[in-house]
Amino acid sequence: MPGPLLRSLSGENLDSRPVWLMRQAGRYLPEYRALRAAKGGFLELVYDAEAAAEITLQPIRRFGFDGAILFSDILIVPYAMGQNLEFLAGEGPRLSPRLVDAQLSALRAVPERLTPIYDTVRRVRSQLSGDKTLLGFAGSPWTIATYMVAGEGSRDQHDTRAYAYRDPVAFQAIIDAIVDVTVEYLAGQVEAGAEGLQLFDSWAGSLSPAQFERWVIEPNARIAAAIRKRYRHVPLIGFPKGAGEKLVAYAQGTKVDAIGIDETIDPLWAAKNLPANLPVQGNLDPLLLLAGGVELERQTFRILEAFADRPHVFNLGHGIGQFTPIEHVEHLLTVVRGWRRGQSR
Ligand code: CP3
Numbered sequence: 370m371p372g373p374l375l376r377s378l379s380g381e382n383l384d385s386r387p388v389w390l391m392r393q394a395g396r397y398l399p400e401y402r403a404l405r406a407a408k409g410g411f412l413e414l415v416y417d418a419e420a421a422a423e424i425t426l427q428p429i430r431r432f433g434f435d436g437a438i439l440f441s442d443i444l445i446v447p448y449a450m451g452q453n454l455e456f457l458a459g460e461g462p463r464l465s466p467r468l469v470d471a472q473l474s475a476l477r478a479v480p481e482r483l484t485p486i487y488d489t490v491r492r493v494r495s496q497l498s499g500d501k502t503l504l505g506f507a508g509s510p511w512t513i514a515t516y517m518v519a520g521e522g523s524r525d526q527h528d529t530r531a532y533a534y535r536d537p538v539a540f541q542a543i544i545d546a547i548v549d550v551t552v553e554y555l556a557g558q559v560e561a562g563a564e565g566l567q568l569f570d571s572w573a574g575s576l577s578p579a580q581f582e583r584w585v586i587e588p589n590a591r592i593a594a595a596i597r598k599r600y601r602h603v604p605l606i607g608f609p610k611g612a613g614e615k616l617v618a619y620a621q622g623t624k625v626d627a628i629g630i631d632e633t634i635d636p637l638w639a640a641k642n643l644p645a646n647l648p649v650q651g652n653l654d655p656l657l658l659l660a661g662g663v664e665l666e667r668q669t670f671r672i673l674e675a676f677a678d679r680p681h682v683f684n685l686g687h688g689i690g691q692f693t694p695i696e697h698v699e700h701l702l703t704v705v706r707g708w709r710r711g712q713s714r
Pocket of ligand 1: 393394396405439441442456506569571
């Protein structure tokens with residue numbers, strides 16, 4: 370029998386809610402920091418399949434989450450497309466050459482940069498019990514393109530939005546190339562043992578409705594269709610962070626199997642406006658988990674109750690912060706695990 374996370378993502382409205390947290394493997398865990406210090410850099414960890422598998426499993430051992438998410442990064446895709454990738458301490462990722470300065474055709478693909486990741490997936494699956502779901506992931510084309518064009522993260526994706534207006538033909542070619550690699554990359558993860566997939570669109574919020582349609586909905590719809598065609602039973606979660614009311618068009622247009630919602634969305638609005646029975650994942654504010662206290666409990670119940678009439682996976686609205694106290698995570702899990710659908714408190 371598949372575990373509760375996979376059942377929820379596949380459309381079952383269970384009486385208690387499966388839970389995992391975005392960025393659950395990471396710097397808030399002392400066991401992560403220890404292994405990170407021993408191995409040196411972040412990319413060194415990602416490319417050491419044994420270490421990456423261990424890090425993927427650390428939060429499962431400590432908290433018993435219902436899902437494990439592959440330890441890797443969304444920027445492995447541009448790296449495999451031929452850009453150089455570095456993670457600078459305190460500054461974040463850098464890709465070069467930036468596509469504001471270089472043509473896409475100047476990049477030489479390095480597909481071997483994807484294969485070690487599949488090794489991590491295989492190792493994790495072989496060590497994970499059957500009731501835990503292994504999630505693979507990739508970045509969505511728009512978010513990946515913002516890093517490829519600007520060479521780094523940016524507050525409002527200024528360079529990439531301007532590029533897309535200035536030269537939509539060249540930008541479409543970048544998006545199409547990312548779609549192709551992403552489909553192969555997700556398929557590789559499924560072949561290696563991933564049972565569900567998530568598309569992270571961290572910068573979906575900066576686009577106008579017309580740009581959102583073209584650069585977010587359309588490419589993600591192509592990815593969803595390609596994955597569904599190959600792997601009918603592998604659910605795909607779309608997470609267009611910052612999409613706001615455009616979540617409705619995203620859900621209808623992409624036909625993802627489940628939708629992740631960030632903390633800016635009122636759960637009652639989402640429950641009312643998203644397609645009936647579509648599984649929802651989210652949406653506790655990561656800062657509320659950092660802060661803890663009665664408000665954390667209150668909002669957790671509010672989210673659980675709001676989604677009682679559809680499948681729901683409890684999660685944050687974005688990644689867990691590195692200064693989050695472990696006890697707050699434990700407290701959250703006690704609250705979520707104590708809740709039952711249709712039981713008044
Ligand atoms: O969720 C998980 O635990 C799985 C692993 C995972 C990481 N990054 C590990 C990571 C996932 C799913 C991601 C996604 C990711 N990476 C996104 C989309 C989600 C989001 O957070 O918006 C983005 C935009 C990136 C790009 C990226 N990677 C940035 C901007 C940074 C530097 C900022 C930061 O938080 O340090 C990273 C590095 C990174 N990716 C770390 C981890 C655990 C920190 C590495 C370290 O210093 O130890």
